[in-house]
Amino acid sequence: MTATDRPQSEPDRLRFNEERIRLLHKSRPQNRAVQVSGGLFVCMALFSLWHLDLQWGRLFADPSEPGLFRFLNQDIRPHVTRQPDWTWADLGTWLLTLLRDYGLRATWGTLLLATAAMGLAGFGGLLLAPLAARTLTVPDPYMGLQNGRRSLLSSAVRSLCLAMRALPEYVLGFLLLALLSGSTWPAVLALALHNAGILGRLFGDSLEDVPVTPMRGLAAGGARPSGLLLFGGAPQAFSRWLAYIFYRFETCVREATVLGMLGVISIGYYAKEMRSRQFYDELFVLVLLGALLVLLADALSGWLRSRLRQG
Amino acid sequence: MTQPPKATPRFKRRYALVLLAALGLLAAYGLNLHWKGLLPRGEGFVLWKRFFSAALSPAFNYESTSVPAGTPPFLLVVFRSVLRTLEFAVASMGLALVGGLILGVLSSHSFWDSALGQGRQGTKLRNRLRIFFRTIAALLRSVHELLWAILFLAAIGQTTSAGLLALTLPFTGILAKLFSEMLDEAANEPSAALEGLGCHPGVALLVGRLPIAWPDMAAYGFYRFECALRSSAVLGFFGFQTMGYHLELSYNSLHYREVWTLLYALLFTVWGLERWSGILRRSAVR
Numbered sequence: 001m002t003a004t005d006r007p008q009s010e011p012d013r014l015r016f017n018e019e020r021i022r023l024l025h026k027s028r029p030q031n032r033a034v035q036v037s038g039g040l041f042v043c044m045a046l047f048s049l050w051h052l053d054l055q056w057g058r059l060f061a062d063p064s065e066p067g068l069f070r071f072l073n074q075d076i077r078p079h080v081t082r083q084p085d086w087t088w089a090d091l092g093t094w095l096l097t098l099l100r101d102y103g104l105r106a107t108w109g110t111l112l113l114a115t116a117a118m119g120l121a122g123f124g125g126l127l128l129a130p131l132a133a134r135t136l137t138v139p140d141p142y143m144g145l146q147n148g149r150r151s152l153l154s155s156a157v158r159s160l161c162l163a164m165r166a167l168p169e170y171v172l173g174f175l176l177l178a179l180l181s182g183s184t185w186p187a188v189l190a191l192a193l194h195n196a197g198i199l200g201r202l203f204g205d206s207l208e209d210v211p212v213t214p215m216r217g218l219a220a221g222g223a224r225p226s227g228l229l230l231f232g233g234a235p236q237a238f239s240r241w242l243a244y245i246f247y248r249f250e251t252c253v254r255e256a257t258v259l260g261m262l263g264v265i266s267i268g269y270y271a272k273e274m275r276s277r278q279f280y281d282e283l284f285v286l287v288l289l290g291a292l293l294v295l296l297a298d299a300l301s302g303w304l305r306s307r308l309r310q311g
Numbered sequence: 312m313t314q315p316p317k318a319t320p321r322f323k324r325r326y327a328l329v330l331l332a333a334l335g336l337l338a339a340y341g342l343n344l345h346w347k348g349l350l351p352r353g354e355g356f357v358l359w360k361r362f363f364s365a366a367l368s369p370a371f372n373y374e375s376t377s378v379p380a381g382t383p384p385f386l387l388v389v390f391r392s393v394l395r396t397l398e399f400a401v402a403s404m405g406l407a408l409v410g411g412l413i414l415g416v417l418s419s420h421s422f423w424d425s426a427l428g429q430g431r432q433g434t435k436l437r438n439r440l441r442i443f444f445r446t447i448a449a450l451l452r453s454v455h456e457l458l459w460a461i462l463f464l465a466a467i468g469q470t471t472s473a474g475l476l477a478l479t480l481p482f483t484g485i486l487a488k489l490f491s492e493m494l495d496e497a498a499n500e501p502s503a504a505l506e507g508l509g510c511h512p513g514v515a516l517l518v519g520r521l522p523i524a525w526p527d528m529a530a531y532g533f534y535r536f537e538c539a540l541r542s543s544a545v546l547g548f549f550g551f552q553t554m555g556y557h558l559e560l561s562y563n564s565l566h567y568r569e570v571w572t573l574l575y576a577l578l579f580t581v582w583g584l585e586r587w588s589g590i591l592r593r594s595a596v597r
Contacts, residue, residue: 119335
């Protein structure tokens with residue numbers, strides 16, 4: 001269509017414009033797979049909501065009956081404030097006693113759990129990454145055409161990573177609990193295995209994505225895969241690796257708050273205990289402590305990552 | 312003008328790895344971890360052998376010989392638990408996507424800076440409202456699914472709605488954070504051009520910004536769906552009828568072949584989801 005085709009009279013021009021809009025609409029980018037998946041997901045969600053047979057009664061129950069209102073009004077209220085003549089000093093003493101008795105220990109234990117697991121996971125990720133990077137495991141890396149070359153080793157390692165991260169940390173920890181003596185290793189190992197699977201894959205991906213020119217230069221100079229990794233791949237991917245480690249640390253802390261339920265002294269451990277004793281006020285304080293720790297880890301990791309981006 | 316690259320990076324990277332390793336070792340020391348704890352001892356070794364040899368022969372039927380009459384066949388129970396796990400995951404993700412989109416828009420710069428009235432007046436109020444919604448999202452996501460589950464179990468008892476809420480709330484917070492970041496990072500020009508033409512700022516956000524951020528949002532949403540599936544399986548350890556429930560039962564009765572059937576079913580489901588998202592990613596790139 002050129003400018004000379006443009007009709008002159010008003011109604012013609014309107015019709016012409018409508019036609020063009022229709023054509024534009026028809027030629028918009030469409031994707032069958034995305035549309036089908038979206039529709040399928042919506043259908044599945046509606047079916048699930050119906051089939052789960054949700055009972056909302058207790059959510060809106062009268063405050064005199066067990067339900068959300070009573071829980072918020074009575075159960076999670078610090079028990080010292082349930083007396084008619086309570087003072088803020090009582091509340092402070094209660095909170096301080098709680099923190100001294102187990103609150104601080106629980107928070108510290110959670111942090112230790114996350115850090116130890118992160119150290120192990122980072123180590124595991126570093127071991128897995130070069131093997132998962134297809135650009136390094138093909139014969140004659142960075143020589144000749146790279147596209148479409150497959151590597152059996154990398155596929156196997158990537159499947160291993162998938163299997164490691166497919167199982168939830170809690171399930172892994174639960175299974176390891178009976179297999180290992182003591183209760184700290186199962187939680188640490190569960191968290192470490194899951195994250196090593198994730199980091200192995202992410203580290204490997206960033207090794208594959210490093211700029212190729214230095215790598216080609218090294219390869220042309222006769223560097224072997226180990227040399228390519230140590231002097232080309234690792235230095236170039238290192239910032240990304242650190243960013244991934246910080247990012248995972250955030251998630252690790254969050255996950256560590258509940259892994260304590262498997263028996264490590266941490267927030268989850270005491271949360272489970274307070275639940276079984278029905279001390280819901282103390283349970284609520286523990287949940288808040290956990291949230292605080294997660295938010296702090298979030299802020300720390302965000303700050304470190306922004307520093308890393310600035311160079 | 313662009314700044315010339317700095318000669319010395321501000322972040323001393325070379326020490327970072329050493330520092331991280333040292334922190335990890337210190338934490339391990341603080342937890343009294345010893346490598347000997349990794350070795351099975353005495354009876355433990357027999358258990359390992361039993362557990363891992365069961366991996367080769369997953370159960371297709373109950374391992375126990377005395378199953379009460381009328382019990383549904385084992386594979387049907389496994390199938391039902393997979394279905395229930397998927398139901399919790401899909402339903403909570405469906406709600407969290409809607410909630411996360413709304414909360415994400417409400418906690419984004421791009422909404423408050425353009426959508427509500429131009430000019431300087433009310434900047435402070437707008438900023439406060441944005442921070443308010445951001446704080447809600449942060450609080451929702453900083454409490455782990457299982458802690459939410461414990462709270463809701465205590466509050467409204469062992470109902471499916473407790474499980475659904477426990478999954479939905481944290482995922483809403485996580486999605487809201489990511490969605491607002493993606494909206495703010497989307498290219499500015501199309502929506503600015505639309506607004507320059509006199510388009511309502513809200514509409515500009517909807518048709519100028521959202522479609523650019525949309526692929527990233529969908530990809531991230533799908534990744535979260537996988538996480539929701541895992542969390543939903545774990546909900547079973549708290550009495551909901553998902554896979555964790557049957558895992559715990561079989562494991563505690565030392566029926567390791569049943570455990571492996573359930574593990575394989577879980578792995579297969581996660582793998583299936585990963586395939587699905589792989590197909591989506593590839594077709595979206597094309």
